[in-house]
Structure formats: structure tokens, C-alpha cells
Amino acid sequence: MGLSDVEFDRGHFEQAVVFAERAVKAEPKKGDFRIRLGDAYFKVLRYPDAKSQYDKAAELGHAKAAGRLDKVKEKIGG
DSSP states (O other), X not given: XXXXXXXXXXXXXXXXXXXXXXXXXXXXXXXXXXXHHHHHHHHTTOHHHHHXXXXXXXXXXXXXXXXXXXXXXXXXXX
């Protein structure tokens, strides 16, 4: 996930997605990884994918998921 964070901070959001997807695949039950993958998806306008990751983070009990879900719902409705 560290490589994703570096790319995200540099504004290289497509590359951040690639690394975050790998991290989530390796650690699927880490809510924080789901949030960060969702954030990367959000930046590349993949709102349904972002929502899916935020939903999974919420299921895992991540405290930031609700706010992220509100943000993405503003973009896609519902």
C-alpha cells in the first residue's frame, strides 16, 4: 500500500489504483486498504468501484467509510 500512497500523493492516480488493488488482494480484510483503494478509484472517476470499496470498508467496521460513502453518493446518486 505504501507504493500506492506515494503515487497518490504525486497525483499519479491510475498507478495508485494498480498498487492499491494489489494491496487489497493481499490483505482483503484491512478496512484502511479498502478506503485507500476507494479514494484512488474516486480520483480516476470510477465512482461505482469506489462505492464498492467503501461499502466493504464499512462492513469491516472502518470509521471513515460512512463519510466516503456520502461523498461518492453525491457523484452517482442514491
